[in-house]
Amino acid sequence: MFSKYSLFILSVLFTFSLTAQQVKKSVYGAFLLKNGTVHSVTKGTFISDVLIKDGIISEIGNNLSAGNAKVIDCTGKHIYPGFIDSGTRLGLAEIGAVSVTNDYNELGDFIPHMKALTAVNPNSVSIPVTRVNGVTTVLAKPEGGRFPGTAALIDLHGYTPEQMYAGFEGVLMNYPSTGKRGRWDRRSDEDIKKDADKAVKKLDEIWDLAVQYAAIDSAGKVEKKTWNNYNPQMDALLPVVRGESSLFVEVNSKSDIESAIEWVTTRKIKAVFTGVAEGWRLADQLAKAKIDVITGPVLSIPGRDNDRYDAAYTNASKMQKAGVNVALRTNDAENVRNLPFNAGFAAAYGMGIEEALKSITIIPAKIFGVDSKLGSIEKSKIANLFVSDGDPFETKTKIEHLFIRGWNVPLESRHTLLYDEFLQRDPGLK
Numbered sequence: 001m002f003s004k005y006s007l008f009i010l011s012v013l014f015t016f017s018l019t020a021q022q023v024k025k026s027v028y029g030a031f032l033l034k035n036g037t038v039h040s041v042t043k044g045t046f047i048s049d050v051l052i053k054d055g056i057i058s059e060i061g062n063n064l065s066a067g068n069a070k071v072i073d074c075t076g077k078h079i080y081p082g083f084i085d086s087g088t089r090l091g092l093a094e095i096g097a098v099s100v101t102n103d104y105n106e107l108g109d110f111i112p113h114m115k116a117l118t119a120v121n122p123n124s125v126s127i128p129v130t131r132v133n134g135v136t137t138v139l140a141k142p143e144g145g146r147f148p149g150t151a152a153l154i155d156l157h158g159y160t161p162e163q164m165y166a167g168f169e170g171v172l173m174n175y176p177s178t179g180k181r182g183r184w185d186r187r188s189d190e191d192i193k194k195d196a197d198k199a200v201k202k203l204d205e206i207w208d209l210a211v212q213y214a215a216i217d218s219a220g221k222v223e224k225k226t227w228n229n230y231n232p233q234m235d236a237l238l239p240v241v242r243g244e245s246s247l248f249v250e251v252n253s254k255s256d257i258e259s260a261i262e263w264v265t266t267r268k269i270k271a272v273f274t275g276v277a278e279g280w281r282l283a284d285q286l287a288k289a290k291i292d293v294i295t296g297p298v299l300s301i302p303g304r305d306n307d308r309y310d311a312a313y314t315n316a317s318k319m320q321k322a323g324v325n326v327a328l329r330t331n332d333a334e335n336v337r338n339l340p341f342n343a344g345f346a347a348a349y350g351m352g353i354e355e356a357l358k359s360i361t362i363i364p365a366k367i368f369g370v371d372s373k374l375g376s377i378e379k380s381k382i383a384n385l386f387v388s389d390g391d392p393f394e395t396k397t398k399i400e401h402l403f404i405r406g407w408n409v410p411l412e413s414r415h416t417l418l419y420d421e422f423l424q425r426d427p428g429l430k
Contacts, residue, residue: 023417024410026157028055031408032066033401036074036387041081041361041376050079052383055406060379072401074387080357081377082136082384082404083392084153084364085339086294087274087329090130091120091140091154091164105144110206112171113232114149116140120161126334127156128413133337134392136384136404137166137374139329139364141248146203148172150236151248153368155384157404168368171240172274175251175260176200200259207267210234214241246270246367248294252277252303261289272367274329277303280315283322292367293319296329298342310349316359317350327364328356344393353393382406 033050038060040046051059051069094101103119120140130138136156142149150169158164176199180192187195213234220227239245251260252275261282264271273279274294279286286293300312308314320326328343330336339360347356365375373382383406390397402409 024412026407026409028407030058030067030069031403032064032069032071033074033079033387034071036077036079038079038377039081039357040378041357042378043376050377050385052403052406055383057377057379057381057383057385060377072387076389077400078388078390078392079377080134080386080388080392081361081375082386082402083134083339083343083360084327084375085135085138085330085336085360086327086364086367087141087151087296087331088138088336089140089143089333090126090138090156090336091122091124092116092142093333094121094124094126104142106142106149109145110147110233111145111149112147112173112236114142115152115169116142116149117152117154117161117165117169120152120154120164122158122160122164125414126336129334129415130336131156131402131404131409132399132411132413132415133340134386134388134399134402135336135339136386136402138336139168139368141172146174146176146206147233148174153370155404157407157409167370167373170245170248170272170368171236172248172250175249175256175263176203177253178255178259179253200263203263210237210241214238240269243268243270246272246292248272248274250274254278254281257282258285261285261291264291265289275331276319277312277315279324280311280318283319283324286319287323292325292327294327294329294364294367295319296342297331298328298345299338313345313349316346317355320351320355320359325363325367326359327367328359340392341395347393353391356393
């Protein structure tokens with residue numbers, strides 16, 4: 001997705017930025033986290049040792065033998081699984097004012113084949129900043145257009161996008177808006193309806209073509225005939241049409257959610273709704289349709305002037321209590337580190353700490369189909385976890401150790417280096 005010019009500019013920028021970015025190296029090996037309070041998410045909370053070896057959680061239990069493992073005393077500390085942000089631009093956006101450093105919005109309205117993974121920048125300055133608050137994995141997603149591309153789940157450690165890939169990719173779709181686009185929208189009600197009908201009709205045409213394409217492709221395989229038809233857009237939609245993967249549908253207002261529920265239900269599409277800012281108005285319908293939801297940011301303002309002040313804070317909890325599987329996202333690039341505080345607000349406004357913790361660990365892992373590897377502290381799962389001195393939903397809590405795929409990653413970032421630099425100035429100021 002990058003041009004050669006873009007890569008050149010980025011290489012120059014990062015040559016200078018790296019001097020103020022990470023200096024310490026990650027360490028790979030065996031580690032024994034001794035006597036910590038383990039918040040497993042799926043198996044309860046208990047005091048135990050956790051042995052990390054070969055990149056996975058090798059053992060969980062009391063009085064484990066260290067062997068050659070480096071022992072880290074976690075007495076009085078807390079061990080959590082790494083947090084998962086279910087929708088961000090992290091790795092795809094660097095400096096907002098410098099367009100060549102942003103690679104999340106490609107030209108075109110129908111580009112489901114454009115893969116975010118090919119554009120992920122492992123050297124993003126925002127990645128170490130994000131890890132400091134315990135976020136180890138994110139869904140990097142493109143934006144813009146009806147089908148903006150294919151999102152990728154990535155771990156926040158590695159020198160190449162392939163090293164960071166966490167085992168999931170999914171096609172995104174922005175559902176047509178059926179209402180006004182904001183206060184600046186001067187269209188009449190009649191024109192709004194015409195535009196909405198036209199957009200839905202266009203979407204139907206695309207989907208009908210995708211279904212037809214899948215039928216022809218399947219027939220060709222049955223008859224063992226080679227079908228020479230290069231169509232990457234339709235190829236990207238094949239797994240969705242066949243029900244092998246979910247379609248991630250961005251939809252937010254009440255009327256659009258109602259329309260989107262009917263659209264995916266009628267076409268028997270396996271879907272996950274994202275955004276869903278007014279999901280609380282249709283929580284029962286979402287639960288009845290068995291549609292999983294990725295919502296956020298929780299730290300947001302009400303969408304309507306007459307909404308309660310806490311509409312965004314309570315949205316996730318109201319859907320979760322209705323029976324919807326809810327995962328949280330920041331929908332951000334620079335402030336993905338605030339994911340635990342978004343979860344903290346959701347917990348305080350009705351969701352509770354336990355369910356809020358699930359919404360950024362095991363539930364997104366299930367939605368992305370990687371719950372056998374990520375999302376909880378269990379034997380044989382990938383060692384994505386961190387050690388804190390308290391509740392990670394509290395801003396005062398400090399993350400003391402963080403592991404991604406068994407790598408002990410230093411909690412050093414541009415922020416901490418600048419803090420150290422200006423705390424001890426040499427020469428000092430008079």
